[in-house]
Amino acid sequence: MQTQKLSFKHYLIIGSMLFGMFFGAGNLIFPIHLGQLAGAHWLTAGVGFLLTGTLLPLLGIIAISVTRSSGIYELARPIGKRYATIFMVLTCATLGPLFATPRTATTPFQIGIASHVSASQAPLFLLIYSLIFFAITYWASRKPTKIIDTIGKLLNPAFLILLAIIFGIAFTHPLGSAHATATTAAYQSDAFLNGFLQGYNTMDALAALLFGIAVVTTIRSLGQHDANDIAKTAAKSSLLSITLEAAIYLGLIWLGATSLTHFKISTDGGIAFSQIANAFMGVPGAIILAIMATLTCLTTSVGLASSFSEALHAKFPKISYLAWNRLACGASFLIANIGLDAIIAWSTPMLMFLYPLAITLIILSIASPLFQKDPIVYRWTTALTLIPAAFDALGAAPAVITRQGWAQWLLAFDAKYLPMAKLGMDWVVPALIGLMIGLSWYAIRRFILGRQLKGDQA
Template identity: 85%
Template sequence: MQTQKLSFKHYVIIGSMLFGMFFGAGNLIFPIHLGQLAGAHWLTAGWGFLLTGTLLPLLGIIAISVTRSSGIYDLAKPIGKRYATLFMILTCATLGPLFATPRTATTPFQIGIASYVSASQAPLYLLIYSLVFFSITYWASRKPTGIIDTIGKLLNPAFLILLALIFGIAFTHPLGSARTANVAAAYQNGAFLNGFLQGYNTMDALAALLFGIAVVTTIRGLGQKEPGAVAKTAAKSSLLSISLEAVIYLGLIWIGATSLSQFKLSADGGIAFSQIANAFMGVPGELILAIMATLTCLTTAVGLATSFSEALHDKFPSISYRTWNRLSCGASFLIANIGLDQIIAWSTPMLMFLYPLAITLIILSIASPLFRHDPVVYRWTTALTLIPACFDALGSAPAVITRLGWVQGLLAFDDKYFPLAKIGLDWALPALIGLMIGLSWHVVRQALTAHAYKMNQN
């Protein structure tokens, strides 16, 4: 099978596309807020954040490359077709019209517009803003083959120029010293683990599994056809984009920590970033931030809408790509008007449920050549991860759920019998036990098969 050798320029274009798809609403506001929470411990928290915010998405792309999967369904299929379908639908819904895609409109609105309008006027302005935002998103994502031009060549350079301007002022005229910044109670001794869990909010590990479809389509469109070459190109390109993200994250976390010299701990990163921009450049600074946030969130919205529509059209081909795209953009527009706070509050339990399953799936996929892609290893690991993941989801749900008596009973059971439950990692030990059981089963079965074959030969 003939394949086209790509130049460094092609890698940069693909990496730029991935960066634009990954870097969106949460990637701006959560690092800033993490910096304010961690204070003097900003770097320790930052390393934890980078694990789930950058390394895990990179491993997700590599997992798709190693297994030569066309997307999230193929990646999860060794566990079972029904599980793969359900996991794909939940991930698509989370990244699509339920949480991530609506957040791409509400975040820039919160940063750049909400502070200039009254509380009574905000719903009307959000309605207008989100209508325009998702109209542009639908137009840009109506043809999957146009995504590389829309994201990689047009919007990314504009965003990076605006971000560089903010960083340049922040580093030459810092608001204060990060070394002496106050540290929130939870970050006194748990900065790394809290940073690790805050990285869930970016949703990038889930996005990496979904964006694999767009990556493969783009690489093939550039002339590479052989599966091994496609896999290597995807891994190299993603490394470029993830490295740039890591640098930006650490810069934003540091800026958040230095801002405590002039501002109190904010309710969310959007408010904090608006205050910081105003301190640097006044109203023009807030305007630049609003434009920057809109650009970066728009690129992510286009990527999410495209990947959502392609994934579900591929699984359910009787429904056209255009129909799925209309559903994604239309539902995202409606849910965006619920407001940013509600979206974040209800997305957290879903992320606490999906992330342990995504982490184990990524690790299993990368390591799968070592156990010959044996489904039994996948199934044991996933089965024992599933139970504590459900507990994590309940524990992070809004108060209207956690106040229920039966939920409190389950959470008390979780704290008592699952190690690391208090720090949100109660799934880690069960997942490891499941992995050991699965590997042991695999080794024993291989040995029995080899022995039976030897006996038949004799």
Template identity: 55%
Template sequence: MKKLQLKHYLIIASLIFGMFFGAGNLIFPVHLGQLAGSHWLPAAIGFIISGTLIPLAALLALAITRADGIYGLASPLGGGFALTFLILVHLTLGPLFATPRTATVPFAMFSAHFPAAMQPWALLIYSAIFFGIVYYASLTEGKITDNVGKILNPAFLLLLFIMFLFAFINPMGSAASTRAAAGYAGAAFPNGFLEGYNTLDALAALAFGVTVVSAIRAFGLKKEKDASLALAKTGLLGFLGIALIYFILIWLGASSLHYFKLSANGGIAFAQIANHFLGLFGEALLALLATITCMSSAIGLVVAFAQDFHKRFPKISYRTFLTFNCGISFLIANFGLNTIISWSTPVLMFLYPIAIALIFCGLTSKLFKNDSIVYRFTIFFALIPAIFDGINAAPALIANTALAKAMIAFASHCFPFFSLGLGWLTFGIAGYIIGLSGHLLKQHLGQTAKQMELN
């Protein structure tokens, strides 16, 4: 097959939508809308770029380089770096942040109905049941969840669509007349871009995106150009649906300030908005469906983690990695959603610049024949300020230390755009230009030496 038919585009687009949009993706755009207030539109554009376009670029990079995932894409940097980056990404998507978050996100949607003193105990019981079911379902490597996801995920989206419909018919107020939080009035776009890191979708695309690429090639598109073009079209279609939901949620978050104060996290905000439009029953139904969809996401994450690590370290069984992931995820989930987000932020500020640099190198790899010199200069130049960005975004326990304060003061003075959380940008561009120049020089010297041999 040289060209996909419409039904094939829709199949792949729905696969991309299902893979990258889950209940957890609801809370960050809603909270961003509350933070941005009247500046919600530039914040939404920034969020959509990092939350949808960069994951799409990651899929394209995998297709262009024919990499089998993170390790393959990062292999020009050497096996040690590739393995280290793979482990860091999987730990982030696994037991450290993303997997515990699958339990705390739906819990945050109904936690306000418990007295404050009871909430830790409620979370303990809820997360124990949640990860107990996840562990049991994952013993069969997640196969029993396929039909559940096919039925309940559309039901969740249908209820979400009904809430959106009510919001358009009877909006809570004008988003343009709400107040922005500190820092958003003058920098809504970069803050929205950085908030998009919390979706983790660029990292997920690197880790699991080869599934989408393989699905496209399964239709018979063997030529790299045909597969990449089909991926770009289906990816745009799938991520367009996600971007539309993000856009509406950010607007809803901003307009909700007419009724509610700025919430501690997006889970609370989403529950308040759901109650406003759908009543207590609708809020409870959304929380129930969010629990099931998040549970489905958790099963996918723990299965992928156990499979990938068992493949890399075959002496350790799949069940051992599964038990480790579920156990650590349960423990970390009980620190609560706010704590998980606050500790994940510095990690993402460190990992995302590396991921973006790696994706860009993969996208343009044909220009320099996948020469490792370009990868090395680009990634390591981006890595330096990424360390400082991570320290700057760290919780007070780290950020208030003497060393951290000295590093932040140095970076604020020496790194362009550091105050916006984008200190890596100019460094990464400079590294890419130097690396590309090195490749061209090496190529020129090689051609000159070859010509001299012929003469």
């Protein structure tokens, strides 16, 4: 089938769609909060944050392009069909109705509306706001082919204009000097690693694996059908969106650090952002912030609901796309009403478990041509990543779990025997060991097979 050459305008449209999908709730609040925690070390922490917040999602899109996978299930299938199904369902649930999608409604409510209503009124206002929010999400995500128009051409420009207003005032009239602010204890010596782990909260690496479906569908709708052309277009377009996202992240982290001159460290970046906007522009600033947060989170909500429905409909075709979409929007509406703090608290353990598995999967996928996508390399690496990832999830669980005797024993074992356990990076060494075992096994089998072929030819 003949493939169409795309113009730079097409790359911009696809890149805009990806930016709208990636940049949402966590992308606003966590960089601000990171800046407050890191203080004078904001740039070091910011570099760590960019690795998991921007580079890793870019590598995720490239991984899908390199392997020519249609989605997260196919990407993980070399490990095993059952594992691929479980990993896909957990990722879809995390990005869908369990955590990420409900957060797209609670975050803009928290930073734009909650501070202007009483505590007793907040639940009712959240109910009304989230109902309208997810009704719009359902309407916009009913037909996946409309994603590019809904996100790329309408909502993104409005969001970027509003964000530019905030940054313009902040850069010309800064609240203080970021390099002169205090640094919390955790960021005095481990700013980079803590910034790296904070990037998990964006969920963008997981989203990249899920959004691959929407990217491929959109590129094909623009007239490209050759697999190599689709891969190149996906990589170029994602690079545009990730570069813009990285610039915004650094601006938000810097903004959080400068805010310490006037404000104490807040419990989350949403409160901090609201305080900063009010300091710059008063009530008009709060209104701009509420609109900005709603727009950016709505774009992400539409992308998440569409990709969730596409992925599960492809795997379980007996259930229609619209049925999955109704489930995503309906369940997200219900869970959103438990509040932002509860959503963040319960999502962290899942992210600490899934991210190491996602990181190793992305690296293996990109490097797969070197070992001919041999399942043995995938399986050894993943097997030795699973247990420490489970330890990390347990360590990040709410206190009601970590205070249990069995949990204390397991965490003590983890800290004693696995390097970097206290930093939440205890999966790194086991994963490298698994990778080396897998590659060695692959090399030995190739060597034996080569010797057998030579013997047969002789």
